[in-house]
Amino acid sequence: xxxxxxxxxxxxxxxxxxxxxxxxxxxxxxxxxxxxxxxxxxxxxxxxxxxxxxxxxxxxxxxxxxxxxxxxxxxxxxxxxxxxxxxxxxxxxxxxxxxxxxxxxxxxxxxxxxxxxxxxxxxxxxxxxxxxxxxxxxxxxxxxxxxxxxxxxxxxxxxxxxxxxxxxxxxxxxxxxxxxxxxxxxxxxxxxxxxxxxxxxxxxxxxxxxxxxxxxxxxxxxxxxxxxxxxxxxxxxxxxxxxxxxxxxxxxxxxxxxxxxxxxxxxxxxxxxxxxxxxxxxxxxxxxxxxx
Amino acid sequence: xxxxxxxxxxxxxxxxxxxxxxxxxxxxxxxxxxxxxxxxxxxxxxxxxxxxxxxxxxxxxxxxxxxxxxxxxxxxxxxxxxxxxxxxxxxxxxxxxxxxxxxxxxxxxxxxxxxxxxxxxxxxxxxxxxxxxxxxxxxxxxxxxxxxxxxxxxxxxxxxxxxxxxxxxxxxxxxxxxxxxxxxxxxxxxxxxxxxxxxxxxxxxxxxxxxxxxxxxxxxxxxxxxxxxxxxxxxxxxxxxxxxxxxxxxxxxxxxxxxxxxxxxxxxxxxxxxxxxxxxxxxxxxxxxxxxxxxxxxxxxxxxxxx
Numbered sequence: 100x101x102x103x104x105x106x107x108x109x110x111x112x113x114x115x116x117x118x119x120x121x122x123x124x125x126x127x128x129x130x131x132x133x134x135x136x137x138x139x140x141x142x143x144x145x146x147x148x149x150x151x152x153x154x155x156x157x158x159x160x161x162x163x164x165x166x167x168x169x170x171x172x173x174x175x176x177x178x179x180x181x182x183x184x185x186x187x188x189x190x191x192x193x194x195x196x197x198x199x200x201x202x203x204x205x206x207x208x209x210x211x212x213x214x215x216x217x218x219x220x221x222x223x224x225x226x227x228x229x230x231x232x233x234x235x236x237x238x239x240x241x242x243x244x245x246x247x248x249x250x251x252x253x254x255x256x257x258x259x260x261x262x263x264x265x266x267x268x269x270x271x272x273x274x275x276x277x278x279x280x281x282x283x284x285x286x287x288x289x290x291x292x293x294x295x296x297x298x299x300x301x302x303x304x305x306x307x308x309x310x311x312x313x314x315x316x317x318x319x320x321x322x323x324x325x326x327x328x329x330x331x332x333x334x335x336x337x338x339x340x341x342x343x344x345x346x347x348x349x350x351x352x353x354x355x356x357x358x359x360x361x362x363x364x365x366x367x368x369x370x371x372x373x374x375x376x377x378x379x380x381x382x383x384x385x386x387x388x389x390x391x
Numbered sequence: 392x393x394x395x396x397x398x399x400x401x402x403x404x405x406x407x408x409x410x411x412x413x414x415x416x417x418x419x420x421x422x423x424x425x426x427x428x429x430x431x432x433x434x435x436x437x438x439x440x441x442x443x444x445x446x447x448x449x450x451x452x453x454x455x456x457x458x459x460x461x462x463x464x465x466x467x468x469x470x471x472x473x474x475x476x477x478x479x480x481x482x483x484x485x486x487x488x489x490x491x492x493x494x495x496x497x498x499x500x501x502x503x504x505x506x507x508x509x510x511x512x513x514x515x516x517x518x519x520x521x522x523x524x525x526x527x528x529x530x531x532x533x534x535x536x537x538x539x540x541x542x543x544x545x546x547x548x549x550x551x552x553x554x555x556x557x558x559x560x561x562x563x564x565x566x567x568x569x570x571x572x573x574x575x576x577x578x579x580x581x582x583x584x585x586x587x588x589x590x591x592x593x594x595x596x597x598x599x600x601x602x603x604x605x606x607x608x609x610x611x612x613x614x615x616x617x618x619x620x621x622x623x624x625x626x627x628x629x630x631x632x633x634x635x636x637x638x639x640x641x642x643x644x645x646x647x648x649x650x651x652x653x654x655x656x657x658x659x660x661x662x663x664x665x666x667x668x669x670x671x672x673x674x675x676x677x678x679x680x681x682x683x684x685x686x687x688x689x690x691x692x693x694x695x696x697x698x
Binding site: 106109110113117120121124125207208209211212213214215216217218219388390391 | 404438441442443444445461462464465467469471473474475476477479480488489491492493494533536
């Protein structure tokens with residue numbers, strides 16, 4: 100039994116290693132790291148000049164107590180703008196990185212030489228998932244950490260509740276990654292890309308309808324948002340993470356991409372975890388049963 | 392012992408019947424040829440045997456296990472028809488990865504990789520990426536992959552389609568070698584001349600049905616025609632030859648007749664000598680596999696048209 104479990108893990112890690120190796124060899128990781136670093140640098144330079152301008156202006160206009168509060172709001176807005184962009188980058192990366200991994204290998208036939216080996220199809224799916232999850236979790240942590248760290252170092256402002264928001268954003272990344280892998284067991288690469296981005300778009304617009312509905316007190320619009328969040332919880336996860344990272348009450352004052360007039364229920368976290376697990380199980384089931 | 396056994400195997404994709412009723416057996420240690428025209432269902436049949444495609448109905452066993460069984464797969468090698476591999480790997484990395492999937496590791500795996508690279512004449516190209524390989528080189532590295540685990544049975548789907556004559560000779564030698572080691576070879580190829588020199592037995596597949604089986608490496612080889620040049624021949628000799636075959640007739644100074652196989656030739660020669668005949672020539676003409684193939688497939692077509 101122990102040997103069997105060990106062998107299963109060994110096979111999964113062999114596939115995961117190949118997946119990581121592929122991302123490295125095809126320079127996907129390199130491109131992501133270079134562009135990510137460029138993004139962080141530009142954000143850092145922007146923060147430096149904006150911070151400089153804020154300090155000079157506030158010193159002239161406001162007494163120190165108001166200045167501190169006003170500065171915090173400005174720094175929070177800057178950090179949230181950076182994280183909002185990072186969130187989009189993560190959505191794209193989590194969708195595109197694995198979009199071809201199963202559908203491409205199925206259509207080219209290269210999957211055949213893998214599947215006839217003494218490896219279960221579930222191990223192939225889980226191994227690929229592990230490989231991409233490893234890449235994406237490190238990448239997401241570095242990008243989010245880069246933004247939060249830069250703001251903290253350059254302005255001495257600590258974004259609140261980052262220890263809660265970071266895992267939520269990582270969960271959103273894993274959810275999209277899992278959906279992209281699952282789509283690859285059913286669709287061609289192009290269809291899979293359209294499918295996952297379409298699902299993200301559905302959640303995105305549903306989230307906005309919910310926020311506007313909340314502002315206007317329209318229950319029907321809010322319900323549309325809830326339903327789309329159940330169909331695809333990615334936007335709800337971002338809004339929940341954004342809610343935690345903003346000072347109390349600030350997030351619900353107006354509509355921005357990271358404000359929440361309606362804060363998603365924490366139960367959405369449980370739904371998103373269940374959603375990810377069920378999607379992964381469906382991917383394994385379909386890949387195990389389909390003809391190759 | 393049969394290493395492959397199928398009973399009424401059928402595969403339907405939607406409304407399309409890919410394999411109608413495949414019943415065959417493959418004995419341990421034989422080189423088995425699987426022939427048929429395009430669309431006959433050969434690749435689908437192989438995929439069913441390997442567990443890549445699930446049969447709609449029917450049963451099959453490979454090494455005593457149902458297809459796709461993990462224990463069976465430890466003892467199976469496979470070179471796919473469309474040899475698309477992870478071409479960003481080098482030849483050595485590719486073999487190392489597939490060796491790991493067989494549970495191989497360490498020095499034993501390294502040694503096996505070097506042995507196989509040498510066997511398929513890719514020792515010097517082992518550190519080059521597969522994307523730099525020619526079609527023939529890819530086919531040879533695929534063959535090395537199929538042999539990594541010292542398989543009990545190896546499925547080769549069109550193993551020489553991308554090879555030049557020297558490459559084909561190399562593959563033929565490898566098949567002879569692994570057969571001498573007791574490995575069963577299931578060979579699907581369009582190159583009938585290759586099949587003819589390497590296989591013990593072939594079956595012809597038409598619309599997913601086995602329509603003919605031919606033994607190539609024993610005394611039961613089907614012979615189309617026997618050509619005899621004898622001294623004095625009278626009608627009693629011609630009538631007497633009927634006990635060995637059919638349609639014995641004169642053709643100039645020759646006698647031609649149809650016989651079933653080579654087994655009767657020694658007896659026929661002894662009978663002729665016993666009858667006082669002088670034998671100048673006794674030549675059995677084997678039909679080529681190509682002739683048999685065309686004949687079999689044409690018969691099938693004729694049947695279809697007649698039906």
